[in-house]
Amino acid sequence: MEETYKDRTSLMKGAKDIAKEVKRQAVKKVNKAVEKAQDGYTQRSYNRFQDEEDDDDYYVQGGNYGVEANDDEGSSEATEGHDEDDEIYEGEYQGVPSMGQGKDGMVALGQPMRDEYKDRHELETERKADEEELAQQYELIIQECGHGRFQWALFFVLGMALMADGVEVFVVGFVLPSAETDMCIPNSGSGWLGSIVYLGMMVGAFFWGGLADKVGRRQSLLICMSVNGFFAFLSSFVQGYGFFLFCRLFSGFGIGGAVPTVFSYFSEVLAREKRGEHLSWLCMFWMIGGIYASAMAWAIIPHYGWSFSMGSAYQFHSWRVFVIVCALPCVSSVVALTFMPESPRFLLEVGKHDEAWMILKQIHDTNMRARGQPEKVFTVNRIKTPKQIDELIEIESDTGTWYRRCFVRIRTELYAIWLTFMRCFNYPVKDNTIKLTAVWFTLSFGYYGLSVWFPDVIKHLQSDEYASRVKHFRNEEVSHFVFNFTLENQIHSNGEYINDRFIMMKFKSVTFEDSLFKNCVFEDITSLNTFFRNCTFVNTTFYNTDLEQYKFVDSELINCTFFHIRTGCQISFDDDYSAYWIYFVNFLGTLAVLPGNIVSALLMDRIGRLTMLGGSMVLSGISCFFLWFGTSESMMIGMLCLYNGLTISAWNSLDVITVELYPTDRRATGFGFLNALCKAAAVLGNLIFGSLVGITKAIPILLASTVLVCGGLVGLRLPDTRTQVLM
Numbered sequence: 001m002e003e004t005y006k007d008r009t010s011l012m013k014g015a016k017d018i019a020k021e022v023k024r025q026a027v028k029k030v031n032k033a034v035e036k037a038q039d040g041y042t043q044r045s046y047n048r049f050q051d052e053e054d055d056d057d058y059y060v061q062g063g064n065y066g067v068e069a070n071d072d073e074g075s076s077e078a079t080e081g082h083d084e085d086d087e088i089y090e091g092e093y094q095g096v097p098s099m100g101q102g103k104d105g106m107v108a109l110g111q112p113m114r115d116e117y118k119d120r121h122e123l124e125t126e127r128k129a130d131e132e133e134l135a136q137q138y139e140l141i142i143q144e145c146g147h148g149r150f151q152w153a154l155f156f157v158l159g160m161a162l163m164a165d166g167v168e169v170f171v172v173g174f175v176l177p178s179a180e181t182d183m184c185i186p187n188s189g190s191g192w193l194g195s196i197v198y199l200g201m202m203v204g205a206f207f208w209g210g211l212a213d214k215v216g217r218r219q220s221l222l223i224c225m226s227v228n229g230f231f232a233f234l235s236s237f238v239q240g241y242g243f244f245l246f247c248r249l250f251s252g253f254g255i256g257g258a259v260p261t262v263f264s265y266f267s268e269v270l271a272r273e274k275r276g277e278h279l280s281w282l283c284m285f286w287m288i289g290g291i292y293a294s295a296m297a298w299a300i301i302p303h304y305g306w307s308f309s310m311g312s313a314y315q316f317h318s319w320r321v322f323v324i325v326c327a328l329p330c331v332s333s334v335v336a337l338t339f340m341p342e343s344p345r346f347l348l349e350v351g352k353h354d355e356a357w358m359i360l361k362q363i364h365d366t367n368m369r370a371r372g373q374p375e376k377v378f379t380v381n382r383i384k385t386p387k388q389i390d391e392l393i394e395i396e397s398d399t400g401t402w403y404r405r406c407f408v409r410i411r412t413e414l415y416a417i418w419l420t421f422m423r424c425f426n427y428p429v430k431d432n433t434i435k436l437t438a439v440w441f442t443l444s445f446g447y448y449g450l451s452v453w454f455p456d457v458i459k460h461l462q463s464d465e466y467a468s469r470v471k472h473f474r475n476e477e478v479s480h481f482v483f484n485f486t487l488e489n490q491i492h493s494n495g496e497y498i499n500d501r502f503i504m505m506k507f508k509s510v511t512f513e514d515s516l517f518k519n520c521v522f523e524d525i526t527s528l529n530t531f532f533r534n535c536t537f538v539n540t541t542f543y544n545t546d547l548e549q550y551k552f553v554d555s556e557l558i559n560c561t562f563f564h565i566r567t568g569c570q571i572s573f574d575d576d577y578s579a580y581w582i583y584f585v586n587f588l589g590t591l592a593v594l595p596g597n598i599v600s601a602l603l604m605d606r607i608g609r610l611t612m613l614g615g616s617m618v619l620s621g622i623s624c625f626f627l628w629f630g631t632s633e634s635m636m637i638g639m640l641c642l643y644n645g646l647t648i649s650a651w652n653s654l655d656v657i658t659v660e661l662y663p664t665d666r667r668a669t670g671f672g673f674l675n676a677l678c679k680a681a682a683v684l685g686n687l688i689f690g691s692l693v694g695i696t697k698a699i700p701i702l703l704a705s706t707v708l709v710c711g712g713l714v715g716l717r718l719p720d721t722r723t724q725v726l727m
Contacts, residue, residue, distance in 0.1 A: 134348060134384045135726065141360055141380055142271045147278075148367030151269055155278065157340055158262045159285035160333035161225055165258040166289025167326045168228070168251070170586065172197050174297040175319050195683055196245050200252025202679035208257020209264075209672015210417030213665060217265035217343045220257060220668075222334060228254030229330040236323040255330070256679070259655075260671035267659040267667075267726060268345035269363065275660070276609065276722065280601035280652045287597060287648070289329065290590035296325050298583035345726070349664045353385050420669045424662070429670070432661045435718050436674055439654060442711025443617060444678035446624065446704040447647050449685025451589065451640075461633055466509075522547065585637055592641035596648035608722050609653045609660075610715065616650035617712030625705040628698055650712070660721035 204224065212220035228251050235247035263279065270278055300322040344363070347356035357380070364378040424433050469489060476495035483500065488508040495515040502522045507530040518538040525545035535555040546566040600612060623643045627636065662670040689700040 134386060137384055138345060138348065139272055139726070141383065142269065144378075144380065145360060145364040146367040146371070147271060147274050149370035150363045150366040151274075151278070154266060154269060154340055155282060157333060157336040158221075158266050159282060159288075160329050160336060161221060161258045162262050162282065162285040163289035163292065164225065164228065164330040164333060165255050166286040167293045167329055168197070168201070168232075168255045170290050170293035170297075170590075171323065171326050172248075173586070174293065174301065174583065175323060195686070196249045197252040198679045198683045198686075200249040200254075201256035202676045202683075204253040204256020205260055205672045205675035205679065206256075206421075207253075207417070207672070209260035209668040209670075209675065210420055211413070212257070212261045212264060212668035212672075213346075213420055214413065214416055216346055217261050217268075217668065218337060218340060219342070221261045221265065222337050224254045224257035224261070225330055225334045225337070226254070227251075228258075229327055229334060230254075232327040232330065233324060236320040236327075256675070257672070260668050260675050263655050263659050264668040264671060265343050268343045268664070272724075272726070273605065275726070276604035276656050277601050279656045279659070280597065280604045283600075283648070283652045283655060284594075284597045287590055287593045291587065292329070293326055294583055294587035294590055296322055298587065300325065301583075345664055348383060348385055351385050353383060357383060417669065420666050421673060423666055424670045424673065429662060429666075432718065433670065435714055436654075436658060436661070436670075437677060439613070439617075439711050439715045439718075440674045440678050441681045442707040442714075443647075443650055443654065444681035445685045446621070446708040446711075447651075448678075448682030449689045449700065450624065450627075450704050451644065461636075470509075527551065585640075588637060589640050589644050592645045593648040596645040597652065600649040600652040604653065604656060605722065608720055609657045610718055610720055612649050613653040613657065613718075614712045614716040616646055616648075616653065617708050617715060620646040620650060621705040621708030621712065624701060624708060628701045650715075654715070657718060657721055660724060660726065661719070664726070 208220050208224040211223075231247045231251040231254065235244055235251060238244050238247055262282070266282055267275055267279060301319050341359045341362065342355070344356040344359040347353075347359070360380065360383075361378045364376075365374075368374060368376045424430075466489060471490045473490060473492045474494055476492060476497075478495070478500055479498040481500050483502045484504055486506040486508065487510045488506075489510075491511045491513065492515060493513045495512070497515065497517050497520055499519045500517075500521075502520065502525060504524045505526075507525065507527040509529045510527070511530070512532045512535055515532075515535045516538070517535065517540050520537075520540045521543070522540070522545050523543045525542075525547060527546055530547075531551050531553055532555050533553045535552070537552075537555065537557045537560050539558070540560045541563070542560065542565065543563045544566070545562075548565065596616075600616075604612065620643060623639065623646055627639045627643070629635075658671050658674060659667060685704075688703070692700050
């Protein structure tokens, strides 16, 4: 008994010392009112210990700790739904308990120091502990909810958004040749279309990924997909090349947020044992988007009859119909997303306990009804929420006008996104971010550098073959002759054409050099890639032709007349075998990733993410190297299909690893940054490979092979996330 008395005396003395220290610190931070409240807290703590000394027993009733003299100090609402060991048991939802507050807002004995008396380091330490506890509990909750109808419904909704991203990548390559011709784009400006779209996607990935960690996955995805759909639809109607680039820039900016948000969203409703497999199945929609774009381009663009015009100022050709059709997956995803809830994991991260609980109950009930077990009750009553740390934001005094308020709000959100991004380089995720940066960059550089510009390789091979079959005609002298047939792939040099008539003709890849046309008539002429170089025209009439001034290179026109000249560029796919061939090649290349998707989905959780990532990148680098030995179109296409099939496993495993390595509060931001880096690497690869495709194919292929192998070796150094819960 004497030892017990000594222990109580020491406890009383320690409590008094703690109370005095708290009081001293409070005086420095708060006003006299807080100081007075702290004195009251100290007196109550001392009285509580005096009561315990007189009465050696205290009891637990309904979760309230106290004595008869202080029966109203605790609150039964704080612990309702829990037993004495704070274990969750089956019952009705009790709401968020108001922990740590007693009657009249008084702080109960044994509760931690109030947040206003703590520095930021202490608050962040407590939040980190709360997040670790939430991660373990959330995994158990998701397992109780099961995998069923809700996940599959969300799977198809998010799949449509991912499909829209795949379509956007392929639209650029398919539309580029037609848009160049339709808008009379010179070769020097043609590369801007591909680069501007990737620039928009790069900025969009970073912005929308950061926004998804601030406002939520669903809301961010809805906004970014709406932006993409609007500007993609608008781009199909604009006529000027500058405005068309503007629309495609913002279309890319919108779709840039799809990948980081979709994978973050879906991973947060999957249990650990389902996550790798089903995220890999979700990647198939990117392949479906590529197949959809290739098939629609094959079916729509070459059909010149699907177009109409309103005078010479407005032309609506078939490639514009293709752009509209490619916006349909985006529109479908926006409509379907309006019926889906927010990620409950995100809501718990931001402290919205009740909303998260209701969504988790919805997931549980939806899956149980689909299983034929509607009577099964959702047993979770209380979920751990991390401590919320208020951010102090400096607001300018002049915010009375609406545009000032908007400016302050935008600046605040951008600054918050930047702070979240910088936290991706803090311990313990710093090393993972650096390694992921290397893997994402090398994989994107090698894949997009070869795949996006691969149609140019096919076109180059075809043009070489086409040029080898050109016919040369020299020193022709033709007079009083009527030309009424098609001329194709010909070069006429030093010819003289006197009193000739060129009527209802098609010139395709025809060049006249150092020739004389005297008293000739050109009527109803359609030309494609046709030029007159250093020629002389005397008393010649041009009626209803598309022979504009730029087609007469260093030529002299003497006493010539032009009537009803068709201005603008003329698109004609008649007998254009190359257009069909390019779409068919991309269709095969995209379809070739189907086996890789299936294999990666089935083996992702069996052999592990790292083995699949490193092995796929190394094998892709080897297959890419063998493209160097391709001497024919068929061999190049076969190696491309093999390359795409091997690479897709690396993409799938990299997506899974990325979402699992980042905690919830910066998951979409980190993924968005890496996806933005992916697009930057794609642009760099396009510029380097595109500049060398007409010179040599050895350097780009060797470069892609090298970076893929190096990236795969770095990927093997990443931590294995197969057995980890989603932090």
